Amino acid sequence: MSRTPVSTSNAPAAIGPYSQAVRAGDTVYFSGQIPLDPVTGALVDGDITAQARRAFENLKAVAVAAGGSLADVVRVGLYVTDLGEFAEVNAVMAEYFDAPYPARSTIEVPALPKGARFEVDAVMVLG
Template identity: 85%
Template sequence: MPRTPVSTPDAPAAIGPYSQAVRAGDTVYFSGQIPLDPVSGEIVAGDITVQARRAFDNLKAVAQAAGGSLDCIVRVGLYVTDLGEFAQVNAVMAEYFEAPFPARSTIEVPALPKGARFEVDAVMVLG
């Protein structure tokens, strides 16, 4: 099955040897999105809610570039550097997704690229 990279200037460019997302058939696999401003390439200033919103906005932009929307996402992986901020992350996610919600895992990690406090990856099914 051919793999097609997905790219958009409305989300940050990859900071390593990877694609923003890759489409294989009707499934799109997203790389992790951290709260980078797509224009400056810098982490947005602010608390976990500001960072989560920026990361979800980046995810949304890549989903649209792939021909879908957040409604087509079937799974998300959330990575936080402090599980004590779990409630704030849940509240932000509820701003972006409606029932039926995607499947999800949330994992506390010791560090994220560029000092981010939040990262999200996803799988989307089109069609």
């Protein structure tokens, strides 16, 4: 099976040796998106809500570049540096997804790249 990298300037460029996403058949595997502004590459200012919105906007842009939408996402992984902010992150996720919701895991981590407080990755199935 061939692997096709997915890339868009509407989401931050990769900051390491990885693709924004990779399509294998009808499945798209997203790299983690942190709340970087796609134009400046800087971490967005603001609270966890602002950071989560920016990261989901980045994820949405990559989904579109891959030929889909967030409605095609079947699984998301959420990474937070403080599970005490889970309710805020959950509320933001509800702005981007409708039922039936994707499967999800939420994991507290000690740190994220560039000092971010939130990261999201996903798997999307097209077709």
